[in-house]
Amino acid sequence: MILTQCAACATNLGLTLGKKCGRCSTRYCGPECQKQHWEEGGHDQLCKPTKKAGGAEQYNANTRYTEAVAAAVQKCAEDTKGQTCYICTQALHWKTKEGLVRMCACRGTAGFAHVSCLAEQAKILWAEVEENNLGAKARKERWARWYSCGLCEQQYHGVVDCALGWACWKTYVGRPERDSPRMNAIRQLSNGLGAAGHHKDALSVQETQFSIERRLGAPEAALLNTQENLAGTYGELGRHEQALLMQRGVYSGRMKLYGEEHANTLLAATNLAMSLLGLQRFEEVKALLRKTMPIARRVLGENSFDMLTMRRLYARALCTADTTLDDTREAVNTLEDTERTARRVYGGAHPLTGALEEQLQVSRAVLHAREGMRQPT
Structure with a gap:
């Protein structure tokens, strides 16, 4: 990763704090950490090759x-x-x-x-x-x-x-x-x-x-892109509330900057749906995707990555503990069609195809169980 920590004690130095080795620019909190790293951390052996590498x-x-x-x-x-x-x-x-x-x-x-x-x-x-x-x-x-x-x-x-x-x-x-x-x-x-x-x-x-981007006065579009990536990473790390708050801001910002039919706005809608799913806000997911999927189908195409992802997320919101048998059937039908398309376009080894296949198996099992409960005794 980008070096923003003291090489000796791992304290976060941001982009400007601390001091650097005068030869190789390795970063430290101060002279004590630098001295310790030289004597005990192996920097005496690494300094020359580090400097030589640039x-x-x-x-x-x-x-x-x-x-x-x-x-x-x-x-x-x-x-x-x-x-x-x-x-x-x-x-x-x-x-x-x-x-x-x-x-x-x-x-x-x-x-x-x-x-x-x-x-x-x-x-x-x-x-x-x-x-x-x-x-x-x-x-x-x-x-x-x-x-x-x-x-x-x-x-x-x-x-x-x-x-x-x-x-x-x-x-x-x-x-x-x-x-x-x-x-x-x-x-x-x-x-x-x-x-x-x-x-x-x-x-x-x-x-x-x-x-860096904020310090350099980057355009709003670039800042929104970075915030979108941050929101996705927060979600992956289980910080769902933080992810949702940031992703709402990105979606709103993209709507103002580009309008609802721009590819970047549609991507923000997809990521917002992911953030909502992370908090199990299924009704909001369905409402958002019912609004944006027709636009994505027209603008991006039926086989685009974002369109396929939207359909996967929509099926996930349909197949929950509280939804109806008809919703579960719709989820399975949606996943079957989407998985076939993803396999044809991206191949069986692509993560999207794998995610669809796994989700389809789970949804089929839920459907089978619910249909069994409806059978007459």
């Missing part, structure tokens, strides 16, 4: 990237046996000797790659944007290579997304704070950490990002 933040990013790549390769090992990288055409990376990964919607033998190759490809594409001063559309499309497959164009998920988040951060961490690649890299890192289930680390990154 300082404490860069050294940390490099180290965490290596760990994240190893975790991603291990997770994908069974799926990638006997395959080669679609970028460099080798099974093992020529320089790092890392194995292959694939966590996208590619089918068959397509989509296998090394994280290093994916990162290098994204780095080159973005360098061309800066060198040629390309416009907003090209910037968006090329930055997408940091988080989505260049073949199927679907977003990576899980540990591969996390590894690419660290790759992105280690690439741009040395840039000035105001540089857009550095700010985008912080966001990519927090998204990747969340995708891999490292929610406490993601929260630390997001809080740091939000603090």
Whole structure:
């Protein structure tokens, strides 16, 4: 994560408190912690390699990237046996000797790659944007290579997304704070950490990002994006009331900024529904999604990720302890159709498909039990 703690005692220093090692910029509360870390914490051995790597933040990013790549390769090992990288055409990376990964919607033998190759490809594409001063559309499309497959164009998920988040951060961490690649890299890192289930680390990154953006006077749209990520992480950590309060603010802000038919507003509605579900406010979920699903179907399309997610959340709100048999049947029918679509569009290994399949099994069991209770004796 971004370094905001004392290396000796882990006290939170924010972005400005404490002092730094004069050689490698490792952060401390003060001279006592710095002295202790040098004598007892191993900093006497780490200071020189940390400085050589570019300082404490860069050294940390490099180290965490290596760990994240190893975790991603291990997770994908069974799926990638006997395959080669679609970028460099080798099974093992020529320089790092890392194995292959694939966590996208590619089918068959397509989509296998090394994280290093994916990162290098994204780095080159973005360098061309800066060198040629390309416009907003090209910037968006090329930055997408940091988080989505260049073949199927679907977003990576899980540990591969996390590894690419660290790759992105280690690439741009040395840039000035105001540089857009550095700010985008912080966001990519927090998204990747969340995708891999490292929610406490993601929260630390997001809080740091939000603090930087407010200090630099970032546009309202950027602040809303970061708050939306924060709300999602609060929910993952069980802080549901805090998540709901923040997500309501994001939804309201997006409505004022973009209107109800913008993709960002629809995403905020989806996340608001998730926050409401976390507090079991099922009637509010159903009311919100009945209002927004027709708009999402028209604007985003029936097969879009957000539309499928809305349908999953709606089915969850339908199938509760207090709902009717007809509602339970509607939930099962909705999930069956949505799971088929997700499997076709995203593949069976995608988290959305897995979540739908699991929820469908539970809903079918509830329906079976309720229908059994209705049978005549």
